[in-house]
Amino acid sequence: MALKKIQKHSAEKLAADAIREYILGGQIAPGARLTEIHLAERFSLSRATIRGAMQRMVQEGLLVLVPYVGWEVMSITSHDAWELYTLRQSLEALAARLASERIDEKGKATLKAAYQKLVEASAARNLKDVSAADFKLHRAIIELSGHTRLAHQYQLIEQQISLYIFWSDFMPSHESVYQVVLEHHGPIVEAILAGNSETAARLAAEHNIDAGLKLVHHLEQLEAERAKAA
Known part of the structure; x- marks a missing residue:
């Protein structure tokens, strides 16, 4: 039985x-x-x-x-995106802080490898690979926090955000995105590797606020267009 x-x-x-x-x-x-x-x-x-x-x-x-x-x-609304990104901001800021406080040589190697994948995807000018490497880098930071419950909550949010971005066609297609994504993530990685917890947490929060506001604004525009067409 x-x-x-x-x-x-x-x-x-x-x-x-x-x-x-x-x-x-x-x-x-x-x-x-x-x-x-x-x-x-x-x-x-x-x-x-x-x-x-x-x-x-x-x-x-x-x-x-x-x-x-x-x-x-689940359907997409700008309010849903706001809820998810504000919550993600709190989780990732905490994860970056904890990761920087407890990271060891093995963790540093893991983080460097994840960031290198993002660098390579950006150099190849492949948006799909950049998006995948971006999410994997964030997951690596979450795992390096050593906080199991945080990781569980983040997984639920990350899956929903991934779906939102895919269907809203939010990832920009202009050339500057490949440099911008490195400019946003590089300093976070450097702060964690250096053990600078305050800077790591602040940069992680700022990055999520910036990305979240852009997605919310994009979805608001789509909602306005649908309302106008109705």
Whole structure:
């Protein structure tokens, strides 16, 4: 009996991973409906397993269960973006502070490697790779904080922000973005490596405020355009 329970939970986790990738990979738009039958057929799993996985996605903030309607991918609003980025600002400032206070040689190597990936992606002028390297660098700082609960909360927020950016086409396409992304992240990395906790926290907060305000403004423009067209 215990073995069957473990198998069931494992299947739900695998289904949750598949649905998460399906959403974050941009294969379905925010606000779109999802049905248990469709996903069960797509992933060759039972509806009960899919239902459990979708409930996990609700907890992560990627899906919502609308009464009398069904499951929907979370929709994008400027207010949602504001909430996420202000919370992310607090978490990343704390993570940068803690990382700078406890970083060792192994941690420094990890952080340098993550930043180097961002440098290489910027040099290659590949926006998709820059975005991926950007998120991985932030994750590295979170992990270096040594704060498990902080890392868990950040993961939930990061997934939602990733979806927001993908579907709002927020990443700029002009050439200066490749230099700007390094100018924003380089000083944060340097402060952490130097063990300067106050500077690291301040720079991390400022970076998130700047990025957050830009995304909120972009979404406000999209909302105004939709309202005008309605």
